[in-house]
Amino acid sequence: MKCFSAPGKALLAGGYLVLDPKYKAYVVALSTRMHSVTEGEPVAAAPNTSRIIVDSPQFLGGTWSYDFPVPFVGTLQDTSASRNPFLLSTIETILGYVEPESHATIKITIFSDPGYHSQNDAMVKESNGKRFLYHKDTISNVPKTGLGSSAGLVTVLTSGLLSYYKPELDLFSEIGLRTVHNLAQISHCAAQGKVGSGFDVAAATYGSIIYQRFDPEIINGLIKYKEEVFSSSPTEYSKKLQSVVNCKWEMIIQKCDLPPQVRILMGDVNNGSETPKLVSKVLKWRKENPEEAGNLYHDLNFYNMKLVSELLTLTQISIENPERYEADLISFVDDYSLIQLKHLIKMSGSSSNFPDSLKPLLDIIESVSSIRGGLQSLTKKTGADIEPMEQTILLDNCFALPGVLGGVVPGAGGYDAICLLCSEKAIPKILKLTAAKDAEELNHIKHELESSSIHRQQEFSNVDLDCFDPSLFKSVTWLDLHEENTGLVKEDPLHYVELLN
Ligand SMILES: Nc1ncnc2c1ncn2[C@@H]1O[C@H](COP(=O)(O)OP(=O)(O)OP(=O)(O)O)[C@@H](O)[C@H]1O
Numbered sequence: 289m290k291c292f293s294a295p296g297k298a299l300l301a302g303g304y305l306v307l308d309p310k311y312k313a314y315v316v317a318l319s320t321r322m323h324s325v326t327e328g329e330p331v332a333a334a335p336n337t338s339r340i341i342v343d344s345p346q347f348l349g350g351t352w353s354y355d356f357p358v359p360f361v362g363t364l365q366d367t368s369a370s371r372n373p374f375l376l377s378t379i380e381t382i383l384g385y386v387e388p389e390s391h392a393t394i395k396i397t398i399f400s401d402p403g404y405h406s407q408n409d410a411m412v413k414e415s416n417g418k419r420f421l422y423h424k425d426t427i428s429n430v431p432k433t434g435l436g437s438s439a440g441l442v443t444v445l446t447s448g449l450l451s452y453y454k455p456e457l458d459l460f461s462e463i464g465l466r467t468v469h470n471l472a473q474i475s476h477c478a479a480q481g482k483v484g485s486g487f488d489v490a491a492a493t494y495g496s497i498i499y500q501r502f503d504p505e506i507i508n509g510l511i512k513y514k515e516e517v518f519s520s521s522p523t524e525y526s527k528k529l530q531s532v533v534n535c536k537w538e539m540i541i542q543k544c545d546l547p548p549q550v551r552i553l554m555g556d557v558n559n560g561s562e563t564p565k566l567v568s569k570v571l572k573w574r575k576e577n578p579e580e581a582g583n584l585y586h587d588l589n590f591y592n593m594k595l596v597s598e599l600l601t602l603t604q605i606s607i608e609n610p611e612r613y614e615a616d617l618i619s620f621v622d623d624y625s626l627i628q629l630k631h632l633i634k635m636s637g638s639s640s641n642f643p644d645s646l647k648p649l650l651d652i653i654e655s656v657s658s659i660r661g662g663l664q665s666l667t668k669k670t671g672a673d674i675e676p677m678e679q680t681i682l683l684d685n686c687f688a689l690p691g692v693l694g695g696v697v698p699g700a701g702g703y704d705a706i707c708l709l710c711s712e713k714a715i716p717k718i719l720k721l722t723a724a725k726d727a728e729e730l731n732h733i734k735h736e737l738e739s740s741s742i743h744r745q746q747e748f749s750n751v752d753l754d755c756f757d758p759s760l761f762k763s764v765t766w767l768d769l770h771e772e773n774t775g776l777v778k779e780d781p782l783h784y785v786e787l788l789n
């Protein structure tokens with residue numbers, strides 16, 4: 289039995305730009321993970337028939353079965369009641385790549401962590417330290433949170449099948465991970481019917497990364513080749529697939545990590561994602577207005593990269609001078625809102641009360657504001673609701689909360705989610721303040737926070753909530769997740785055995 293898991297993602301900086309191989313993006317891998325458990329034996333399931341069964345027991349009707357002859361001639365029979373394009377495409381791609389020479393009956397069980405889906409009416413099942421939610425409905429009817437479940441699914445399924453068919457390949461070697469990544473990108477694009485930027489599959493494989501995409505022509509060329517030769521010569525296609533998967537794609541995957549004690553906090557705002565519509569509006573505008581788009585993309589990229597480099601600076605300070613990091617930086621983030629921090633930092637030039645060392649925080653705050661400014665411009669110019677007014681109001685309100693260092697509408701934007709950068713220690717405060725029922729409760733919490741804060745300034749009350757409206761947060765569900773920068777990992781079968789049929 290071979291078990292793997294891969295993380296979900298949040299695109300903190302670089303939405304839309306990441307579609308173009310010219311620009312980089314910052315992708316945070318999350319603690320929400322997709323899991324696969326692979327059991328296989330080298331026997332036919334029926335005369336001249338191999339079978340791959342995928343079981344996803346957390347969802348109603350979550351069993352899919354695929355039969356194929358050996359040698360595999362390229363198309364899969366789907367004998368399941370419902371279709372799941374991500375499974376079909378992954379299995380077809382792997383079989384084309386490995387060209388199995390003997391029969392097999394393989395069962396892969398998929399488990400997904402709670403963060404990927406809405407948790408209404410779900411039943412909890414636990415097994416040796418893992419906790420999964422069992423839903424009453426089918427996978428297509430349970431609302432998703434948009435954390436990249438399909439990319440995680442394709443990545444762990446690819447790993448499970450490769451571990452069966454190519455046991456000699458160390459999936460965690462450089463070549464092994466590259467093979468998983470390239471196969472998963474090809475399968476994910478084929479299932480989606482388009483070649484996206486692939487940051488979600490890259491994060492599922494490698495974890496938190498600074499990502500610069502591969503040339504889309506790599507996969508477009510393969511799809512075109514398949515259309516031309518597949519029906520007459522599937523083995524020719526397999527050769528081409530192998531050569532594309534086995535070569536090194538020109539792209540950047542640079543592993544990274546949020547600074548210590550800085551966390552992301554994701555708020556699920558609404559269900560349903562409009563990503564394809566948003567993307568097509570942006571691409572149309574960019575095509576029709578190349579110069580204006582070029583300037584806006586240039587500015588957005590500048591601030592995206594500035595944010596990345598300032599986050600790396602914070603990490604560097606935390607390594608070189610942990611005391612300074614804690615006392616002069618993080619403790620200020622804990623106690624003040626970013627609006628107040630900005631004022632404090634600006635005042636530090638004229639008054640000696642505030643340390644100069646707060647400046648790296650100012651750079652982060654200003655980069656995030658400029659990124660939001662760029663996305664608001666993109667919203668106005670394209671007519672795509674990337675940072676719609678409702679989200680602007682919500683984020684502006686978050687910026688009045690102590691502990692929040694910044695925040696954006698992640699990924700493609702829209703109404704689905706907000707993503708805050710905040711101090712780890714301040715998260716309970718943020719949850720409490722956004723859950724306040726009325727002004728009286730808010731005031732009560734504010735006094736509590738003031739008396740427990742480290743920094744007591746004359747010039748500033750460190751909790752100033754005059755412009756904060758907790759009623760806006762009735763529609764926000766804070767997701768119980770954090771950054772976990774590891775990509776694909778091998779898991780212990782003991783975590784799952786009690787849940788297997
Ligand atoms: N646990 C699962 N079992 C089986 N199939 C799953 C599972 N999780 C996801 N899928 C497949 O992935 C599809 C959802 O993928 P989709 O790309 O629409 O959303 P996402 O990856 O969660 O979010 P986003 O692409 O917005 O980041 C489902 O309809 C289903 O086909």
Ligand SMILES: C[C@@](O)(CCOP(=O)(O)O)CC(=O)O
Nearest residue numbers: 299303304306484485699700
């Ligand atoms: C708009 C885009 O750049 C980001 C989409 O991100 P998400 O799926 O909304 O997290 C599209 C893409 O990269 O595939």
